[in-house]
Amino acid sequence: MSIEWVNRAIDGLRAWGRDKDVEVDVDEVRLLCDYASDYLEVNELGDFRPGTFEELLLEIYPRKVIAPPESAPETVAAARTLVEFLLETGEIGSKTAERMRATIDEIEPEMPRALADTTKFGMAKSLFSAIGPDSLDLPGPSSRTGTGESGGEDGPGCDCPGCAPLPAVRLPAREEVVRAVREVPLLLDAHRVVTWMAEGGRTTTVRRALRVRDARVIAEELGIGRPALVWRLAVELGLARLDGTAVAAAEGFRPLDARADEELLDLWAGTLEFLIEGQAALTGEDVVDGGMSSIHDLLYRLQSPVPVEALADYLREVAPDRPVGPLDEALTGLTYTGTVQWSEDGLCLTPHGLWGLRELYTGMGMEAPLAPELAEGDASGLIAGLITDGLPADAAEREIVSWLSRRAPEQAAAELLAAVAGAPAEVRGIAVTIVDRLGPEAAEVVRSYLDDAELRPHAIHWLSSRGLDAPALTPEEVLWVSVDMLALALPAAEADPEGFAENIAASGPPAHLIEDMWRVEHPDVVEVLELLGNTLPDRAAAKAARKAAFKARSRGIR
Structure with missing residues (x-):
């Protein structure tokens, strides 16, 4: 961003406003200039064009600026002020100014809808909007993100950001x-x-x-x-x-x-x-x-x-x-x-x-x-906390170790498996990976889940990997557990597609296994196959995944 020209422009705008006795929303105009400079190659005031305002107010602002739809009139008014300033300082001619005014008139009814359209939100706006702008302790007088002076001297009934509750x-x-x-x-x-x-x-x-x-x-x-x-x-x-x-x-x-x-x-x-x-x-x-x-x-x-x-x-x-x-x-x-x-x-x-x-x-x-400490709750609370709290790996590890340390292996297995019977793959997968830490003392509990259709393949794998008596996995069960474990990875793949692609390249299922996955009665099979089709580096395997996804969709599996 060319900071110098924006600073000069704002200084000139202030002086112009004083001379003309015009009320100028300096913060709003500065945002217009900043974003025009950053994203639209506007390097001086004379570079503004009618199309600049259209892109700024209907594309850049909805993507970048955390502002409620009802704030649109403030921004539109600031844009009109900027046009008058450009005209009176000789940066644009009267015909260009007329076109700009006409463009802004067309934008005015559209901008509130654009600000409310969540599909337009960029990364930063989506991130901060997810927690709510009013939960941030923002400095300064600008109203663009619901800001206010921190410190909250108005007491517990105050709704300024400085008084917003801190998260646990x-x-x-x-x-x-x-x-x-x-x-x-x-x-x-x-x-x-x-x-x-x-x-x-x-x-x-x-x-x-x-x-x-x-x-x-x-x-x-x-x-x-x-x-x-x-x-x-x-x-x-x-x-x-x-x-x-x-x-x-x-x-x-x-x-x-x-x-x-x-x-x-x-x-x-x-x-x-x-x-x-x-x-x-x-x-x-x-x-x-x-x-x-x-x-x-x-x-x-x-x-x-x-x-x-x-x-x-x-x-x-x-x-x-x-x-x-x-x-x-x-x-x-x-x-x-x-x-x-x-x-x-x-x-x-x-x-x-x-x-x-x-x-x-x-x-x-x-x-x-x-x-609250996850270790103090039951298995459902532990799993929910690991999923929703977004804990760093070391913190999650501490919580799991602490939770297990308070229970005998058989009790831990019983709580975990009972909590996820009939649960989605991500939830079931977390429980299974924790149970996998337990020793043979938990064998009888794990064995009791051989009659559960969804947990049976995991129980067989757990028993056989410890050299304990267990039935053999049928070909159908091998397919099902393959899909189930890949379904567990879906959230991580969405968060880090490159990392998932790297891992799947090293340890992904072979093409002959993928070809038959469409037969699996698993609620996530289509999503898993589409993910494989888009990420597998092996062209034959990726093609097999896309064909299998088509067959699964044709069967009506969702």
């Missing part, structure tokens, strides 16, 4: 938080800077800040990119003692690996408060540094990775006065704090970041509920 979260084990905090780069560097300053007999400025020459040497010798920020944190946490401008290590100063657990957690809670409430200039990207609170709050509420494109759109929404440039470098820099982690899936909180943010919210008097 599942915290990592305390020892995991402690272990991770001992390795946070920002905290380690704060200790290094204090040691360097104290041992070298350095002094600060009268404002208790680093001297320029010391900051330069710290950057060069210790390799710390933002020494002034790290020093501010050290002072905030009480790691250093200042006698006038003379620096000494605080009483009891010790490296992170020598600190007691409780002391370490207190330091980490203080670090979160410094980062979130102090508007720390950490990454050098203004929209990220100024949006620390909003970004962390978003990640806390979503509890899942946010792709960079979606995060960029979100920041444009909540901070229209700050230009949004490429974010990859800034987000990578943000991981230095230890509060977030950055992967190919996007940005999300670290487990200790989640813990620290909840501590901050609790300290602010907000209700930050904990999700």
Whole structure:
């Protein structure tokens, strides 16, 4: 995005509005210019055309902007204001202005329907709309996403976003938080800077800040990119003692690996408060540094990775006065704090970041509920939690291990299999994979399900894989269990098609097996075969899957 021309345009618009005594919705016009620049190759005001408004208001806005249909008149009014500004400043001629006005008149009745059409939503809008814009703690005065000032001073009846209930979260084990905090780069560097300053007999400025020459040497010798920020944190946490401008290590100063657990957690809670409430200039990207609170709050509420494109759109929404440039470098820099982690899936909180943010919210008097432990519930609750909570693999593993540890193998098998009798493949598959962890003690329970048509093939496999007496699988049962296990993978395939294609290439069923799958009386057989037909790299196998899917559809299997 060409930030400079948009800034100049907005400055000119403000001046024009004052001179003409015209009320200008600056935030709305800025969004129009930002999106025109980003997606429609508008590099200056004179590049606007009638078609630009049609694409902006009927295509870009419905895809990108989280706004209710009833907000359309505000956007249409802002577009009309922009046309008058373009005309009066000589950026367009009168005939072009007339065509623009006519286009906007045609758009006006269509835009509310476009904003309400969920098929038009882009990735970011779908993501944030799924949790509801009113659940986000958004800064600034813009109404585009239901924003409001955080803090919620109006009491429990207030419906501003800052008062929206926080979701229940599942915290990592305390020892995991402690272990991770001992390795946070920002905290380690704060200790290094204090040691360097104290041992070298350095002094600060009268404002208790680093001297320029010391900051330069710290950057060069210790390799710390933002020494002034790290020093501010050290002072905030009480790691250093200042006698006038003379620096000494605080009483009891010790490296992170020598600190007691409780002391370490207190330091980490203080670090979160410094980062979130102090508007720390950490990454050098203004929209990220100024949006620390909003970004962390978003990640806390979503509890899942946010792709960079979606995060960029979100920041444009909540901070229209700050230009949004490429974010990859800034987000990578943000991981230095230890509060977030950055992967190919996007940005999300670290487990200790989640813990620290909840501590901050609790300290602010907000209700930050904990999700119930899945291990405390029955098998249905465990399976539902694993499916709906979207837990990371390590967290899901902890829940499963904890749940199993509270039950004898035979009790665990009985609960799990009883909970999924007659259930969909995804639910049944999770239970079967957990039962697969159990030893021979569960054999009698598993054997009792040989009379269940859907669980029988899984029970046979379980028994035979442990060398226990079991009937042989019939050819029909081999086909059925093949389809059933592939049906279990359907949600994962939708979420990560490339990963599924890679796995299926290495371990997919052979063509001769696929050819007969259409005969299987399984509710997901058509969907499974269509998935194989679209993802199998082996052309013969993919063709066999497509033919089998056609036969299954012809039989009326759904």
